[in-house]
Amino acid sequence: MELENYFLFLSEDDIRIKGHRIGIDNVLFYFKEGYTPEEIRGLYPDLSLEKIYATITYYLQNQSEIDAYLLRINNWKETHYQEALKHPSPQREKMKQIKQQRKNALKV
Template sequence: MVLVPTSEPLPLKTDPDGTIRINKTRITLDTVVTAFLEGAIAEEIREQYPSLQLADIYSTIGYYLRHQAEIDAYLLERQHCAAEVRQEAEKRFNPVGRVRDRLLASRNQRKR
């Protein structure tokens, strides 16, 4: 048997909003890279996200290692966007006390 080196396609797809996901799943590149950077091995990532194929996880990690600067920049931009969305939501909906106050008021009204 003769092995012929071939180039496998990357298991990454970019959504219209710019989010990079692992092929045919809703799992993001952010998720896999973050798990890897936190010390998870490919098999552990597969256990945590069973919709991922082990080969796709290895390919994604390999791609990250070969393109670390670009992917780190992408991840940083995603973190900034998430922080902006969170800040905007907190401006519109004060997270401190409002829900609790409404729930308590509703409970008190039912008791009457």
């Protein structure tokens, strides 16, 4: 089986593991942090070791291309995080108020 058969290439910036909503970036984040495939499986018990190894092998065979992909994803996440800080959702504002009210109640 070709490695590409383990993945869904939804777009240039969205590669998922077939049968899951998990992106290869999730598995590769932990792999690059030094986690073993077995430890990654502990974090994602629905993923088979076969799929985890396929993801790692695909990365190692296409490292420069996948590193560029991971960089784009990290940049996208950071951009959206910064935007969320500038323009918090109504739910986030409500939670902030509740947190502040609880903090004030403890001071009394």
